[in-house]
Amino acid sequence: MDTSDFKEHFGSLLTESEEHLSTLDQFLVERLEQAEINDPQTVIAGIDAVLDSIDRNHENLTASKQTGTSRTAWLQQNLTEQTSSLKENQAATLIDTITSSMTGETATTVNENGSFSGLDAVEKVRNLDQALIATTCQAQTELQNAVLSAPDDTIRESRLMQQAIEGKDPVAFKQIRKIAAVCLMTMGLEKPLDYVSASMFADRGIFSVLTDFAVGSGECNETDAVERLIDRGAAQLKTWLEVTVPRLIDAGLTAISTYVTAHCPAAAPVVAKVAPVVRSLCQMAAIPAIRKGAEKIQAAAKSWWQKLKSNGKQLLDGIGTKISNFLSAN
Numbered sequence: 001m002d003t004s005d006f007k008e009h010f011g012s013l014l015t016e017s018e019e020h021l022s023t024l025d026q027f028l029v030e031r032l033e034q035a036e037i038n039d040p041q042t043v044i045a046g047i048d049a050v051l052d053s054i055d056r057n058h059e060n061l062t063a064s065k066q067t068g069t070s071r072t073a074w075l076q077q078n079l080t081e082q083t084s085s086l087k088e089n090q091a092a093t094l095i096d097t098i099t100s101s102m103t104g105e106t107a108t109t110v111n112e113n114g115s116f117s118g119l120d121a122v123e124k125v126r127n128l129d130q131a132l133i134a135t136t137c138q139a140q141t142e143l144q145n146a147v148l149s150a151p152d153d154t155i156r157e158s159r160l161m162q163q164a165i166e167g168k169d170p171v172a173f174k175q176i177r178k179i180a181a182v183c184l185m186t187m188g189l190e191k192p193l194d195y196v197s198a199s200m201f202a203d204r205g206i207f208s209v210l211t212d213f214a215v216g217s218g219e220c221n222e223t224d225a226v227e228r229l230i231d232r233g234a235a236q237l238k239t240w241l242e243v244t245v246p247r248l249i250d251a252g253l254t255a256i257s258t259y260v261t262a263h264c265p266a267a268a269p270v271v272a273k274v275a276p277v278v279r280s281l282c283q284m285a286a287i288p289a290i291r292k293g294a295e296k297i298q299a300a301a302k303s304w305w306q307k308l309k310s311n312g313k314q315l316l317d318g319i320g321t322k323i324s325n326f327l328s329a330n
Contacts, residue, residue, distance in 0.1 A: 028179070048174075051177055090251070091116035101260060160172050209275055213282075
């Protein structure tokens with residue numbers, strides 16, 4: 001998908017959507033019907049549920065950290081609960097494959113005797129958290145290039161986009177992500193996105209620019225912003241598991257590994273196309289703050305990534321190449 005394709009499609013859809021905000025869901029259902037997406041009412045309800053879940057999980061993680069719970073502990077508690085309906089070796093395969101999908105490693109076989117309890121669970125979650133940190137930092141290093149290289153002009157100044165990016169209007173933030181998700185689903189991509197992936201990619205791209213603006217306008221510093229982006233990834237992962245685990249209860253280990261490899265939205269080229277377009281729809285007055293924030297976040301993420309590499313984390317070996325290939329792909 002070329003950035004110009006998404007820019008044209010999203011700009012057009014946003015313009016029409018802003019004329020139908022009072023009946024936005026029905027308008028988007030009609031757009032899905034025109035694109036011959038099956039069961040559009042259910043799709044819109046699904047997008048709503050995914051976005052609400054991401055927001056709720058992120059708020060819960062933030063509140064937990066404020067009371068002294070680490071992200072790793074939060075992940076362990078929630079992943080244990082999310083996978084409780086699976087057999088232990090199923091849960092172990094699921095978590096291992098998610099980690100591998102981030103690091104670029106591909107297991108040739110699955111472990112029939114895998115464990116996701118006790119010290120085994122602690123180690124698996126620690127590895128997963130390290131992969132989340134590394135993937136986010138390296139992706140932000142690359143992603144902010146796309147934001148910074150976008151021209152300092154706008155397609156048009158969207159009031160809805162501006163309200164969403166300023167981070168003080170949760171309704172606008174929800175609406176803009178919903179419109180972006182429907183845009184991604186109706187673009188006729190070679191590999192069509194389901195509503196879960198489309199929602200997550202929309203959230204990731206728009207939340208990234210929202211965070212750029214927060215740093216550039218002085219609402220938070222770049223180190224806290226990178227931490228916030230990592231936490232967002234953890235919240236998205238929990239949401240993805242909420243949807244995915246019920247589909248895997250009767251699946252064999254190889255089927256679980258194959259499904260995760262194909263569907264886990266660890267990173268995707270789509271995100272690098274969404275972010276600069278989001279920037280181009282903000283008000284001109286916001287562009288300097290977004291650019292300033294992008295520069296600071298890129299530098300902080302790059303520094304964090306370099307420290308991780310210098311510490312000799314083995315699981316990081318494949319991440320750089322994997323993310324670079326994802327974000328540079330069309």
